[in-house]
Amino acid sequence: MNSRQSALPLTPRPPQSQWRNYVLAAAAVGAVAGIGAPLLGQFDLANIAMLFPLVVMLVAVRLGRGPAVLAAFLSVALFDFFFVHPHFTFAVSDLQYLLTFAVLLAVALTTAELAARLRRERDVAEAREREARQLYHTAQALSAALSADEIEAIRTRALTSLPTPGADTSPNSLRETYATLFATALERVHYLAQAERSRVEIEAERMRSALLATLSHDLRTPLTALAGLAESLPLAGPPLPAAQAELAEAIRAEALRTHALARDLLDLARLQSGAITLRRAWLPLEEVVGAALQARASLLTQHHVDIELPDTLPLIELDPVLMERVLCNLLENAARHTPVGGRIRITASADTETMNISVSDNGTGLGHGGAPSGTGLGLAIVRAIIGAHGGRLEAGNAAEGGARFTLLMPLTPPPQAPEHES
């Protein structure tokens, strides 16, 4: 038997039980001697001798190797003492019995060894079966476990039934098997939890988006009606007196302002929840600037707007709708903080990695806090959109006075331009 097998737990017995086995073995041999004694007259001595290997074998099978060896020697001794002439002494008159003793001892010891080995193998097989069964039950329990805590409980239970680690009987491969089993179970629970978490997140995201879309629709619709109704008031009948037309116009302006506020709040919520996907497109910056100026044209009628975009600017990949929003907010901000007749400049420059886009004005400039008053929402939207593009917003005062907002947008190599045609 090799060392790995001997390392298996063979249900270690307490010492007193070991002694009991030796006593039992001795008693069994004694009993055979007792049975054999009355037969001495009728049976040939050689036949009586055959009883001893039998008892040694039974002892080996039932009680193990040590008691069997004891039984083997005791058999020879008792055979000599009680059965071989002269009786009741260990002396031997006929030397041929020495051969009988030798054969008897050899047969008894071999039987003991073989039987003991059989017994050990049986024990090993039983122990292995027990382990396999336990492993199977543990694996079954683990497959039903839904949390790390449950796995920990199963682990504690399973490991207490294993021999203490460090003892030489510690079955390393079994421990490794258990370790793998628990690791796999923990991993499974972990990924399960992760999948559940992301499912919940996606669901929450979906609900948030749906809620924002519904809110957006429900707020915009009545405000659109309100603004439109106020605007159509002068059209609905005979021309309104100037004072009333002015009131109707004021109602319209307030409705539009409220609409813009609601839109900004909802958009900021959407942007900050990360629910915005950029629809990037390659475009000349001029196009977005033009769209923003066009969208805010009514606010800029009292201002001079200078656009200084060099012809050499590369194409830039960004979300045109969101970027228009950024420029609209910056233009609104500039128009609000610049007196009538003021100047607003839009400039841009680029190196290989960054495009700098500046909106500056000759108004009052920024306060010491670095942010103008009353424009938190608009600038927060600008920051969120620029951030989503991987860019940065710098706010400060221009050397020549007035506020300057600079967008630093990352540039990537543009796609192939359309073929040149004459």
Next chain:
Amino acid sequence: MRESGAPSPVVVIVDDEPGIRRFVRTALETAGCSVVEAGTAERGGIELAARKPDLLILDLGLPDDDGLAVLAALRTWSGVPVLVLSARNDEQDKVAALDAGADDYLTKPFGIAELQARVRALLRRALRPADGPARIRFGDIEVDLARRSVTRNGEPVHLTPIEFKLLAHLIAHAGRVLTHRQLLTTVWGPNHVEHNHYLRVYMGGLRRKLEANPGFPAHLLTESGVGYRLVL
């Protein structure tokens, strides 16, 4: 909007918000249209079949049916111009509506002047579907479509063949939005619908040749995320 003596154009508006229907009606009646209102897609379908209108104004967010479905159903039997109203922020919705057969869109909130301009542009096409004039003027620019010539303040402007094709298509749909896809398909062919930047580069070129201030265009307008519009 109305030629003297001609019958007034009929406009059907389908929107679930009575306030919006009300002011659209006022604005359009002032401009000489007769207006029929419907509060649901179902009602709208009935009015469309019964009135054979010259224009449909359709809200995309109807309570009983998706506006896009209404549009798709309508396009199977009618080519009536459709102006879509959208309260949604998403430009993709507008593009989807335009590609599904809508002719133009307005984002809520919209003003009466904007509404009237869109309606006028759509009715012009509907009421006079024959060829437009061969000579078009906008700003300092005069375009002679027959002779394929463009002048700016009387000075000839050289356009490349693609630029001219683009401009001619915009002129043919003046006042209306054209999506990137529509322009790319017409000018470059259906294999180039993904090459949005071609279109953008050429529009930039056209603006530099035709606009007084290409950075702040007055005629070749950008509808961000949707397409372009030529305003005469």
